[in-house]
Amino acid sequence: MLETVTPMKTEASDALSETAQKGDAEKRGRKASKEVRRLQLIEATIDSLAKRGYAETTMADVADGAGLSRGIVNFHFESKEKLLIATLQHMYDEYSAHWRTALQKAGDDPARQLQYLVWADFDRSICNKRKLAAWLAFWGEAKSRPTYQALSSSRDAYYQQVFIDLCATLKESGGYSYEPQVIALALSAMLEGLWLRLMMGTEDTTRETALQAANAFLAAAFPKHYG
Amino acid sequence: MLETVTPMKTEASDALSETAQKGDAEKRGRKASKEVRRLQLIEATIDSLAKRGYAETTMADVADGAGLSRGIVNFHFESKEKLLIATLQHMYDEYSAHWRTALQKAGDDPARQLQYLVWADFDRSICNKRKLAAWLAFWGEAKSRPTYQALSSSRDAYYQQVFIDLCATLKESGGYSYEPQVIALALSAMLEGLWLRLMMGTEDTTRETALQAANAFLAAAFPKHYG
DNA sequence: CACCATTTGTTGAACATTCATTCAATATGG
DNA sequence: CCATATTGAATGAATGTTCAACAAATGGTG
Incomplete structure (x- = not known):
């Protein structure tokens, strides 16, 4: 009944599978391309929004969810607001x-x-x-x-x-x-x-x-x- | 076309009209009944939610909107969360x-x-x-x-x-x-x-x-x- | 009615916490 | 060795909560 109209996958889930995830602690600190990191952080932001809601979504939670350090988000997105806008745009x-x-x-x-x-x-x-x-x-x-x-x-x-x-x-x-x-x-x-x-x-x-x-x-x- | 099904008015707007509002600065500090104050603060909360959204709604903003002092909300509602729940219930x-x-x-x-x-x-x-x-x-x-x-x-x-x-x-x-x-x-x-x-x-x-x-x-x- | 004691409401400054942001130090890959 | 990415502690601003002091109502008493 519920046929899939399009087989589209989110690019980000692909990106995630080749980068650090919770299990791969040893991969922390590894460099990844800018675009991959951005997608990884955007996915973590969606996770946090879904789990905690807008008001409780913090930079720390996003960074933790992505398995990265605190300062990383500002490096890739400049500010929290720009991260959220990028997430919405995505x-x-x-x-x-x-x-x-x-x-x-x-x-x-x-x-x-x-x-x-x-x-x-x-x-x-x-x-x-x-x-x-x-x-x-x-x-x-x-x-x-x-x-x-x-x-x-x-x-x-x-x-x-x-x-x-x-x-x-x-x-x-x-x-x-x-x-x-x-x-x-x-x-x-x-x-x-x-x-x-x-x-x-x-x-x-x-x-x-x-x-x-x-x-x-x-x-x-x-x-x-x-x- | 848009006939009014019920002439109901919000009790709070009535309450507001007999208590302190922005213009009546001299009425600040006057005591009001518990129920009137609660409604006044709930209305101010709705104002703030509508103007600033959930995440930006602060206790200070609610108190200012009601023309009262900072500590007053905790006196009537104990905490921010309880104020919001009371507002939602209302x-x-x-x-x-x-x-x-x-x-x-x-x-x-x-x-x-x-x-x-x-x-x-x-x-x-x-x-x-x-x-x-x-x-x-x-x-x-x-x-x-x-x-x-x-x-x-x-x-x-x-x-x-x-x-x-x-x-x-x-x-x-x-x-x-x-x-x-x-x-x-x-x-x-x-x-x-x-x-x-x-x-x-x-x-x-x-x-x-x-x-x-x-x-x-x-x-x-x-x-x-x-x- | 006047007086005072008690309760109740109100204020605003002080406090503690949370959080976004910054940045110097470090690590990594080319 | 250089450019770039990453870390994590330090910083400062914002904000919810507490509380001692104060003001207003209430009620009892002489």
Whole structure:
């Protein structure tokens, strides 16, 4: 049921596998390329955000999580704020690339494209406890931090426009009566709301039930296409 | 279009109007009843959460916002954590009372009850920038703080059950084909997702457009009742 | 009513802790 | 040997909490 839309792996998990991890204490102090270290620290930041939340995430915790020393983060990122921005940017890029790939794989049929976009949202590589928790941590701080705002809603204006265009196309071919913008807003809001439930760890919501709910919406809104 | 379902006012805003505010510097040092002070400090906490976010909310900022001295919060709440829990509890109680009142005012017709619940979610007294921002601030920390978890999803298990029951009733009378739990999850997730959009301050989403989207969902899912 | 004692509320400075940042010393790889 | 990466202790700023002193209300008593 939950087919993987794209086999994308996070580059960082690859990077981690060739560098120091908790077990390899003897590798501490080894030099690694700048990009590898940065990814390693970004992954450790996501870990910390997921485990402790935004407010409790400290530089020391990130460094410990990466198995490196205290001063290292400032060397690679200058400041805590820049580390967090880089982390957010990393997650944004990953999400962005993921749905674009999914859209491409769907081919030319608009109904299929919309279905693939919905599936992409619940793909394991994107939609897992660790990353959802990190997203939520950023969302909580986004409104009061101008720097975060542009990046913090993973679904940006362009993504929204794609949804609107797809809804408009389906409306024509199916003879539905609603405004494309309105139904697109309802749909994308529901996807975010389902994410929110998954993040909060409410018992009654799992990736499977969330996907069911999303499909129920599609069937209700576009009965000719998903009936 | 946006009719006020309930004329409820926050007790705290009443309380504030009879106690010291920024202008009345001469009233500083005056004693006030315990309950009034607590509400005053809780309101100042919501202000701070909305303005600065969770991580940047400090005891000093709360005290300044209330026009009182630094040590006062510990006197009334013992610790910062207890102040935040009391604030969350206050918001939870307010939300809870609000939707229950709305449900009561709807009368016996299930379609009307569901419509009133949806309206209640976008009522100004609940759904305004200040309070939404405070909710989001708590959500961001909820997963990593067990104490927050029970209170942080304003829509609790009972609320969800009411939705499911209403969907089940509508299904029978309208001859729809989906599972009530699934469509109820889709609906409540969409409401939360719309809140999220409003919180984030995305330009294309206002209280009016959010309500339109919610109504579009109702019309799509229950055409016999809201067509 | 006036007076004083007691309780209760409030203040702001002092304290202890946590944490981001800096940097001189050291290690590593080329 | 040089450039670069890494370490970890030192530093200073921010902040939650404590508390002794003070002020205001309360209530009892003559």
